[in-house]
Amino acid sequence: METKVSETKKFMYINRHAPHGTVYAHEGLEVVLIGAAFEQDVCMAFIGDGVFQLKQDQDTTEAGMKNFSPAYRALGDYEVNKLYVERESLEERGMSEDDLMPLTWEDEDDDWAEKPSIRVVSRQELSDLLEEQDVILNF
């Protein structure tokens, strides 16, 4: 296998943990934001309890923790705009797309039109997406 320094790889960040109970979601998001500077072909997948990361209206004030959920809104500015959410995981949790933060990005090739970043996909579609990747990190 040939590896070139200039090569663009397909990176997928899989998020399978709920926020706040453990730090994986928070520190995983930090990897994605730093990684955005490397100009790779990046997407995120939210599977299982990972879908809870995108829940609207998170407020950690009473729990005395940091609320990192607003940082997901920054993803679009970093050109991380493919956020795949597994439909089956939402349904199993009694959740729907309306529960998720309305994350968007601005498409410079389309006169900076604001477009949704979140795409709810089936398990089968997600399985296909997994196969396409070069590097997969799991948080």
Next chain:
Amino acid sequence: METKVSETKKFMYINRHAPHGTVYAHEGLEVVLIGAAFEQDVCMAFIGDGVFQLKQDQDTTEAGMKNFSPAYRALGDYEVNKLYVERESLEERGMSEDDLMPLTWEDEDDDWAEKPSIRVVSRQELSDLLEEQDVILNF
């Protein structure tokens, strides 16, 4: 509630983790062995993957880890001789009592007769035992 220094309390150590993958089983056993010096009324319960802690023939040589499983054999000498193993947990895992280490203790009130420490109990019996305790620690 009245608390006396000389009081004997009923302690139950619940073990719900498999050995080796995490340290909880190992460090939990260290608590039980230290705790034995305090002359409380002690028992252990093995529920869920905790039943794997008592599996015979553990050999960590190739994994390069410490094999702490022989230390369970010391429990009898410390008068920790009530080890309740949930039957349903064994069955769910395709295991039987024959898979478990033959742990014993010597009964000084019965001419030092060697007696088995492990008692396989039903979920219902375990539920009753839980209620009887004063202090429950979960490893």
Next chain:
Amino acid sequence: MKFSVMVNEGPYTHQASDTAYQFTRAALAAGHEIFRVFFYHDGVNNGTRMTTPPQDDRNIVNRWSELAAEHELDLVVCVAAAQRRGIVDADEAKRNGKDGDNIAPGFRISGLGQLIEAGIQSDRLLVFGD
């Protein structure tokens, strides 16, 4: 009522230390006694003074130290668990040939007997972990 609290996971990685802290604060506010807070497993990592969390985040270690100072809490780090993970006070550094220590203010290192004693002496023992 006399409570003891056991913390089994380190700061930030699991919420255990946060919940234990909030519980302890609420118990104190309600007039209860905290006999001891015992740190075991990765919980010992709450007792290092070397953390520098982001400025917009809570400082978990300092929060414990400050609560201990305010209420004379007994924060005990298990010695065996601390040795495996590198939490060291001056005595331990000397004993184990380390060139420094990292224990945070208000914490002390002691044996597992302190946990058993907490279980015997307290009306309730609350455990927070993974």
Next chain:
Amino acid sequence: MKFSVMVNEGPYTHQASDTAYQFTRAALAAGHEIFRVFFYHDGVNNGTRMTTPPQDDRNIVNRWSELAAEHELDLVVCVAAAQRRGIVDADEAKRNGKDGDNIAPGFRISGLGQLIEAGIQSDRLLVFGD
């Protein structure tokens, strides 16, 4: 083949560091290259020189240090994760006003970019965690 390895949990508490070590050793023995070992989340706790595990147990930190010395491994501890958990080298101690450091031989502290670079430069990235 060029491998990189990511370790996400601390020593002893989870088997992740053990498995990562055994994998790394086996890869080296088979003639492969290890581009980098990156320590993230609680994995940064593998990089403290303050541990004193029981004498009859493996010394996880020393094992990494020795393997690094033998094979010139690049053992990188994530700076942001290290700050949350109290893993400090001399530079970090100075920057954050700490009175000492605890980094183990063979480890260095650097940014998350080192992980992304490892993903780009390596043929395979193996992740070990909880």
Next chain:
Amino acid sequence: MLHTVNKSPFEASSLKTCLSLAREGSDVLLIEDGVYGGLAGSAHAAMVEDALKSVKVYALGPDLKARGLAEDRLISGIEVVDYEGFVELACANDKVQSWL
């Protein structure tokens, strides 16, 4: 007896184990990621609804809020408490078992 559960039932078995061992009249408090076990309409809701016939189930409010879960998303019959209420539950029960 008070049981606490701190993990999501979708990823871990602890809620199921707790409910299978908790005796009638027990209190069960969902904390941290355990509060997801209180979600109405989820794949595990039936298990919790069934348990509510014999035990009382509580959920920690600060953890619900942290996760963006409004009280009206909870299974009917679950009571929300804050840290003060957690302390009161620990007092009212003779012992506490944490299903870690």
Next chain:
Amino acid sequence: MLHTVNKSPFEASSLKTCLSLAREGSDVLLIEDGVYGGLAGSAHAAMVEDALKSVKVYALGPDLKARGLAEDRLISGIEVVDYEGFVELACANDKVQSWL
């Protein structure tokens, strides 16, 4: 593609998630507490037996031995490898996904 699973299917959902997403022809390697997923006659054996029709399943020998599990306890069709075999699987597949 190589998938690794390091948790027991009795306590965590990762094996189930992995098998539901692994495509035909994938390799699945059970490591650490994940090796319990290979146990014949267990409550999860049918799920693994079903998966074996479309993926190849391996278990890490050193982790089986550490847990006292002889090879004859495994579901038929599961192949045991050592760390060297783990490295070979990582080479033979174009990428590795760890279901942590």
